[in-house]
Amino acid sequence: MIATQHSLVARLKEHPCDSDWEKFYRLYEKPILAVAAAKGLSEADCQDVLQETMVRMCRHGFTRYDPIRRFTPFLFGIAKDCAFDALRRRARRNSHEVPSDASETTSFNRQKDPTDKAMNPADTAEMQGQFALVGVALDFLLEHQTFAPKTVQMFKALVFEQRNPNDVARTFATSRGNVDQAKSTVLRKLRPMYDALDKGLDLETALHGANP
Amino acid sequence: MMSQEPNSSPSRLSDDALAKMISEARTTVHKIPASSAEIADRLSRFNELYEALPTKPHTAALIYADPVTGSATWSAIGNRLTVGRSPKAVANTTESVLALHDQEMSRQHFEIVLTSDGLYLLSDLKSLNGTYIDGVREQTRVLIGGTEIRAGNTHFIFTGL
Numbered sequence: 001m002i003a004t005q006h007s008l009v010a011r012l013k014e015h016p017c018d019s020d021w022e023k024f025y026r027l028y029e030k031p032i033l034a035v036a037a038a039k040g041l042s043e044a045d046c047q048d049v050l051q052e053t054m055v056r057m058c059r060h061g062f063t064r065y066d067p068i069r070r071f072t073p074f075l076f077g078i079a080k081d082c083a084f085d086a087l088r089r090r091a092r093r094n095s096h097e098v099p100s101d102a103s104e105t106t107s108f109n110r111q112k113d114p115t116d117k118a119m120n121p122a123d124t125a126e127m128q129g130q131f132a133l134v135g136v137a138l139d140f141l142l143e144h145q146t147f148a149p150k151t152v153q154m155f156k157a158l159v160f161e162q163r164n165p166n167d168v169a170r171t172f173a174t175s176r177g178n179v180d181q182a183k184s185t186v187l188r189k190l191r192p193m194y195d196a197l198d199k200g201l202d203l204e205t206a207l208h209g210a211n212p
Numbered sequence: 213m214m215s216q217e218p219n220s221s222p223s224r225l226s227d228d229a230l231a232k233m234i235s236e237a238r239t240t241v242h243k244i245p246a247s248s249a250e251i252a253d254r255l256s257r258f259n260e261l262y263e264a265l266p267t268k269p270h271t272a273a274l275i276y277a278d279p280v281t282g283s284a285t286w287s288a289i290g291n292r293l294t295v296g297r298s299p300k301a302v303a304n305t306t307e308s309v310l311a312l313h314d315q316e317m318s319r320q321h322f323e324i325v326l327t328s329d330g331l332y333l334l335s336d337l338k339s340l341n342g343t344y345i346d347g348v349r350e351q352t353r354v355l356i357g358g359t360e361i362r363a364g365n366t367h368f369i370f371t372g373l
Contacts, residue, residue, distance in 0.1 A: 021259055025252055033244045043245035048356050051251050055357035055372055058259055059268070070221060088329060089354050128240055134230070135237035159231045160238055187227050194222040194230070 009071055009200030013062035025054065027136055027197060031072070032079045034132035038125040039083040045090060052082040071200035076129045083125070137193035140203050145189055150174075154182040251358075254346070258358050258369050269371060272332060274324070274361070276368040279314045286371070289324050289332065295363060296321040296337070316341055316364030324355065324370075332370065334361065 008027075011020050029050055036049035056078050065074050142152065150172060157168045158179065165183075169176045196206035225233070261275050262268070264284035269275070274293070275286040287293060292307040297317045299309040318339035325333050332355040336343040344362040345353045353359070357372020 016259070016263060018256065018259070021256070022252075025255065029247045030241075030244055033247060034240055037243050037245055046245040047248060047251055050247060051254065052357040052372055054251075054255050055258060058255075058262060059357075059371060085331075085356075089331060089356075092329060092331060092354065127236075128243075131233055131237040131240040132244060134233045135241055138234055138237070159234050162235060183231065184227065187230055190234075191222060191225075191230065198222050 006202055006205045007067070007200060008202050009062060009065060010067060012057075013065070016058075016062075021058075024057075027203070028075060030136055031129045031132040032075070035076050035079040035125045035129040036083045036086070038128040039080070039087065041083060041086055041090075045086045048089075049079060049082045049086050052085070053079045056082065065200075067200075070198055072129065072133060072198050073126065076126050079129070080125055133197050134190075134194055137197050137203075138190055141186070141190050141193050141207070144204075144207055147186065151182040151185055154179050155186045158183050159186075250346075254358050254360060257360070261369055262371075272326075272373050273371045274310070274368040275371060276366055279312055279364075279366050289326065292323060292325045294320060294323040294337070295368075296339075312364075312366055314364040314366045317366065318364075321363045322361070331355075332372075334370075339363065 008020060008024055011017075012024060032050050032053050033046050036046035041049065053075070057075070061075070061078055065071065147155075154168055154172055154174075157163045157171065158165060163171075165176055165179045169179045172179070192206045192209060193203055195201075196203050222230075261277070261284050265275060265286060266284075269286045269288060272289045273286045274289065274295070275284065277283065278285050287295075287310045288308065290308050293310060294307070295310045295312070295317075297314065297319050298311055299320045318337070318341070320337045321339040322334055322336050322343045325335070327333050333352065334343070334345065334355055335352045336350070341364060342349040344350070345355075346360050347362075355361075355370045355372075357370065359370040361368040361370065
């Protein structure tokens with residue numbers, strides 16, 4: 001069971017306040033935008049998706065979320081629904097359709113068309129959202145966790161630049177073991193950050209947990 | 213395979229998989245559009261008004277501070293909602309009117325219609341002072357959750373579905 005005080009999402013469900021909202025927005029805006037961008041939407045449409053996803057979370061998202069499940073697939077599911085709506089708005093703009101009354105509608109169906117190829121593969125948007133989420137976790141970690149400068153430099157050379165570990169060891173005049181250790185040290189601290197974001201928990205709490 | 217790994221719980225990812233995700237994240241970041249301060253401000257205003265509502269709407273609605281009492285309230289949109297100082301009532305029970313004591317509003321100021329493709333379309337009804345959507349005077353606009361509307365001295369926010 002997740003302690004409420006450690007769960008950003010649980011607090012927003014029970015006692016929403018401005019500071020938690022700002023925190024939530026700051027942490028999840030990029031992943032939501034990444035989900036929208038993966039759907040091929042324009043920058044303006046991606047921003048609409050961000051706004052609408054946040055509004056839906058406020059209205060009923062936190063209430064409907066089941067805390068025993070992962071949070072981000074739930075959040076990204078809402079973002080994908082909003083992206084679908086943005087695609088429909090774009091289709092409307094492109095078609096120059098004359099507005100019609102709902103009273104004229106006989107077969108309106110809000111359900112997604114499962115054959116709509118614009119929404120497939122469904123996992124692509126989820127993956128882009130997860131990549132962005134890892135990026136948020138890493139930015140937070142590097143901002144708040146004090147690593148030795150050399151550790152961060154070797155980590156970036158290995159992971160950001162995808163350089164060969166032996167090459168990195170030569171560059172930094174150290175052993176291959178130290179290079180592997182640098183990578184392992186950062187990843188060991190990163191994992192609880194990413195895990196916390198994925199579950200809607202506080203990153204600060206996760207950071208302190210990673211530094212017993 | 214890499215494509216399956218992001219769907220796994222982070223705690224189950226191997227170091228190599230996590231490192232690959234970081235590498236992908238750096239590519240993804242360049243493709244992510246910028247957010248905007250306007251969105252954050254708009255959401256802040258939405259949250260403030262929404263939390264002040266004594267009861268919450270379960271369908272698409274306009275939320276606003278009543279121009280007379282100042283209290284937060286809402287009006288469901290249904291298939292059509294006409295807003296103004298004294299909008300004409302219609303016989304069709306699926307269509308609603310919202311009459312407000314705002315002297316800067318026209319009798320029939322704007323309407324929101326649920327279109328056949330499930331979108332909410334706002335149209336200004338040739339109002340004297342105009343309808344402002346997210347700060348811009350517009351004749352018509354498809355609304356999304358959080359869109360701000362100003363008619364006369366009254367500010368509304370569309371809740372979305």
